[in-house]
Amino acid sequence: MKYQNRKKALILLADGTIFYGKAVGGKEGSAFGEVCFNTGMTGYQEIFTDPSYFGQLMVTTNAHIGNYGANAEEIESEGIKISGLICRNFSYHYSRPAADEALESFMNRNKLLAISDVDTRALVNYIRDNGAMNAVITTEVDNIEGLKKQLAEVPNMEGLELASKVSTKEPYFFGKENATYKISALDIGIKKNILRNLANRDCYVKVFPYNASFEEMEAFQPDGYFLSNGPGDPQPLNDAIEATKKIIASGTPLFGICLGHQIIALANGISTYKMHHGHRGINHPIMNLLTGKGEITSQNHGFAISREEAEAHPDIEITHVHLNDHTAAGIRIKDKPVFSVQYHPEASPGPHDASYLFDDFLANIKKHKLQTA
Structure with a gap:
């Protein structure tokens, strides 16, 4: 051996x-x-x-x-x-x-x-x-x-900003330039398979650094915005939270995954917290409260949003729940085309039960384009 x-x-x-x-x-x-x-x-x-x-x-x-x-x-x-x-x-x-x-x-x-x-x-x-x-x-x-x-002397994960360590330093493009839809994506730790999923749905993506402003992302004239997954505590990401507030106010479709989901919650005044040991695996059971269907999902996170605060928020609806510990696994803003989930619909690795969420994002974009045409 x-x-x-x-x-x-x-x-x-x-x-x-x-x-x-x-x-x-x-x-x-x-x-x-x-x-x-x-x-x-x-x-x-x-x-x-x-x-x-x-x-x-x-x-x-x-x-x-x-x-x-x-x-x-x-x-x-x-x-x-x-x-x-x-x-x-x-x-x-x-x-x-x-x-x-x-x-x-x-x-x-x-x-x-x-x-x-x-x-x-x-x-x-x-x-x-x-x-x-x-x-x-x-x-x-x-x-x-x-x-x-x-x-x-090693800093604790709680309060630790790590998105800057993994984010792109300069904007870059992914997909075909002549695609039907344009997406501005905030890279706070983005996975390649997320970009593949968007490109496969006829999207041309411009990926921005973690601290990009709303104005910088808006200049691409996107049909939708995306907030990626990523490492560390979401609370120190003030630039991302501020940009997200402006995206939401613009009325343009927005989709967030994992860290992006937590940023959307924080932008709406919903707090986040460090979990005891987190969710990391490819067989986590989720209930979609909108359809009543279960999903087996890929998950990787050590922070979560406050379910109590989300339930009490007048503009927020909890859409998905983790069936093991009943944490909030998905939210949407009731009167805006904004939603997010605390797991990985792009999988890689893992099951593809949740890949429909990319289709939901595209449906929001198509509807918004018709309304603003």
């Missing part, structure tokens, strides 16, 4: 708890971040490259990671965004003909530290009981006290 003499490694949690493992491959060092877990059985490459995971140490609950390699078509951003990987069994060899390379080589090119041979069931149970917290994964197993001091 490759790397039979792998270095010892460990996970040190902020509360002092330690879990032991082995370094993946020959990489050494330490990686800091908030430890969280994803329950998906597949889709590890999409998860690792999802900007929403920036600053997080990812625990994969599937027992085998790397067994189907890596494929250049299955990335959701430019490079890996997680801070580190924690898994049970790491597969150095893969058996999928469509793979371009081994996951190990993909991770090495992106300088990702990973540890395996961890009792991930015990670790996930600990997170579920005690909540997501900062941690470090390291091969410096004899430097526990020094690592504790470094870990104490």
Whole structure:
């Protein structure tokens, strides 16, 4: 077996708890971040490259990671965004003909530290009981006290603005220039499959940096606006919140996903909060209150909006609810073409039950164009 003499490694949690493992491959060092877990059985490459995971140490609950390699078509951003990987069994060899390379080589090119041979069931149970917290994964197993001091200086996710770390620096275009519809999208951590879904629906998208003003996005003369997913706490994103208020006031269709959903809530005076350990996986059950139908969805978030405040808001209707913990998973503004959800209709990875939401967005755009023609 490759790397039979792998270095010892460990996970040190902020509360002092330690879990032991082995370094993946020959990489050494330490990686800091908030430890969280994803329950998906597949889709590890999409998860690792999802900007929403920036600053997080990812625990994969599937027992085998790397067994189907890596494929250049299955990335959701430019490079890996997680801070580190924690898994049970790491597969150095893969058996999928469509793979371009081994996951190990993909991770090495992106300088990702990973540890395996961890009792991930015990670790996930600990997170579920005690909540997501900062941690470090390291091969410096004899430097526990020094690592504790470094870990104490890592900022907590609550109150942390991270969208600027993953957003585009300059505007760019996606799709066909002669498409029927134009969309201004605010990149606060956007996934490529969102852009593909819009382009596949005859949209030409201009993607703007996280701090773009409404006036900058409006200058594109879009038929609709989109607020993306992304990492960190939504509350520090004052520029995005202010721009969203103006988008809503304009009456132009608006669609938000995940962090974008939280920004729409904040723009309407609805507060957000950090969850105990969040929702991360590809089998989360949602009830669509408008249709009475259930959906199995892909989710990745550690913050949520206040359901109580949303229910009390005279202009807001809750449209979707998470069936596990009854958190608000979707809202709409009653008298405007504005809606959002706290999950990923573009999937990648995950089921496509919620892809109709892109069609709903296009329906709002078509209706608005007819009304303003």
